[in-house]
Amino acid sequence: MDRKPLKDYLDAIEAAMRRGDATEHTHRPALKTLIEALAGPGVQAVNEPRRIACGAPDYVIARGTVPLGYVEAKDVGANLNEVERSEQLGRYRDSLGNLILTDYLEFRWYLGGDLKLTASLPRPGRDGRIRWNDAAGSEVGQLLGQFLEADIPLAASPAELARRMAALARLIRTLIERTFSGEGEAGELHGQLEAFRKVLIESLTTAQFADMYAQTLCYGLFAARCNAPAAGFTRQSAAGALPKTNPFLRRMFNAIAGPDLDDRIAWAVDQLAELLARADIAAILQDFGRRTRQEDPVVHFYETFLAAYDAKMREARGVYYTPEPVVGYIVRSVDALLRRDFKLADGLAHAGKVKLTRPKAQGKGKETLETHKLQILDPATGTGTFLYAVIASIRAQFEGNAGAWPGYVAEHLLPRLFGFELLMAPYAVAHMKLGLELELSGYDFASDQRLGVFLTN
Structure with a gap:
């Protein structure tokens, strides 16, 4: 191992401390230089005060846009045992796979949240001098090397x-x-x-x-x-x-x-x-x-x-999904009931329209409008499981007549298919899933069309 980057780093720490006004911020440039020297070309140790103020670790180590690891640095002599028990470090260990905690002389490396290695450089003597020690330097160099080359554990389940x-x-x-x-x-x-x-x-x-x-x-x-x-x-x-x-x-x-x-x-x-x-x-x-x-x-x-x-x-939001066999049974049952009891021969695919009258939105009098007789609404749609099954059920009736499907979707499916959802993430997933399913079925959304899935109560 090349000892020069570590010896230069230790000299910089010593010089800053001997001036008597050093803080944890004083040593940041030296640690940045050390990490980049050990990592080699293409790797940056980014120390961005705006990020840190909002809760980011002190350094993000990255190759281009790919993060390699993170470093949280405290002042020389800080009690790292206390820091290790803090809410902040607990949050970092839970969420960041490859992390170092340091007071610039002691280094603790965590991989997948677990403490893997600890190593320390010599500390200042009474005269303020930091005397180089080959064994300590080698241990810290190995720890930093493994940190920079870490194979972050994959999520296996x-x-x-x-x-x-x-x-x-x-x-x-x-x-x-x-x-x-x-x-x-x-x-x-x-x-x-x-x-x-x-x-x-x-x-x-x-x-x-x-x-x-x-x-x-x-x-x-x-x-x-x-x-x-x-x-x-x-x-x-x-x-x-x-x-x-x-x-x-x-x-x-x-x-x-x-x-x-x-x-x-x-x-x-x-x-x-x-x-x-x-x-x-x-x-x-x-x-x-x-x-x-x-x-x-x-x-x-x-x-x-x-x-x-x-x-x-x-x-609180009731995010417990109906098993798909149950979804399939309910959709098939509704389709059968529409055919048997409501005399709609096409079941869920029924495209007939009716005329309705309603008060005008502005002014006096009434207006007549034409709308589909059969409307489909899932009032708690989640990620769109029921709507997905409805689309699949209707699509099955177009086997052997795929050319009619895009026109049917635009004129008779999208105008009467609706879902309401409270939470943003399942709302987004429902749009992604249903949109991709319709695109894969041969339908291409026009620029002014959208699914009738809404974020609402």
């Missing part, structure tokens, strides 16, 4: 992936709240909150906005990763995965996951994207689907994620 996604979602939620409070009323997040209030929920609070934002980022990236290869997967590439079923949702996801995402939040979202890129999503979902007996584990995984993210919210 649905429960583990949900836990790690949830930890990052909570971290992102905190970052959003702190960034919001620190940016001023003209800030980007304030503008997005007003857009959410205008288009989605007028009474949305700042805390609800941060929660909605974090959940949408996390589960939106997860859903995008389920339809994308691991190679080259980033938050920027995921932003284009939403179908054209909801123009506002597409713009929103591009704003909160695209290249213009606030730097104080982006580092954590990049960590989430890296977690998803490294996870064996196909194997995890196959195992999850096998155990839950669900045909579409992408949709039903949200229940597992929400249980890890906020179990009380899951219970």
Whole structure:
């Protein structure tokens, strides 16, 4: 091992301390230089005060946009045992797979939340001198080398992936709240909150906005990763995965996951994207689907994620999905009842219309309008399981007549298919899932069309 970077680092620490006015901020340039020297070309140790003020670790170590690890630094002589027990470090250990805690002389390395190695450089003597020690230098060099080359443990099960996604979602939620409070009323997040209030929920609070934002980022990236290869997967590439079923949702996801995402939040979202890129999503979902007996584990995984993210919210909002065999039975039963008792020969696919009269919206008198006789509404649609089954049931009647399907969807399906949902993440997933299903069936959304799935009570 080349001892020079570590000896130069120790000399810089000693010189700063001998001046008598050193703080933890004083030593940051020296640690940045050390890490970049040991890592080699292409790796940066980013120390961004704006991020730190909002709750980010002191250093994000990255190769390009790919995060390699994080460093939380305290002043020389700080009690690292106390820091280790703090809420802040607990949050970092839960959410960041590769982490170092240091007081610039002692280094503690955590991988997957577990303490792996501890090593220390010599401390100043009574004369203020720090005397080099080959053995100590070698131990710290090895620790930093393993940190920089760490193979972050993959999420190997649905429960583990949900836990790690949830930890990052909570971290992102905190970052959003702190960034919001620190940016001023003209800030980007304030503008997005007003857009959410205008288009989605007028009474949305700042805390609800941060929660909605974090959940949408996390589960939106997860859903995008389920339809994308691991190679080259980033938050920027995921932003284009939403179908054209909801123009506002597409713009929103591009704003909160695209290249213009606030730097104080982006580092954590990049960590989430890296977690998803490294996870064996196909194997995890196959195992999850096998155990839950669900045909579409992408949709039903949200229940597992929400249980890890906020179990009380899951219970309060009733996020417990109906098993797909039950969904199928209910949809087939409704179709049969429509045919038998209501004499609609096409069942759920019935496209007949009726004329209704109603008071004019403005002025006196009444107006006549024509609307479909059979309307379909799921008042608690979640991720769209029932609507998905309805579409599949109707689509089956077009076997052998695929050419008529796109026209039917535009004229007789979208105008009468509706869903209401309270939570932003399942709302986004419902749009993604149903939109992708319709596109795969041969239907292409026009620019002025959208699914009738709404975020509302």
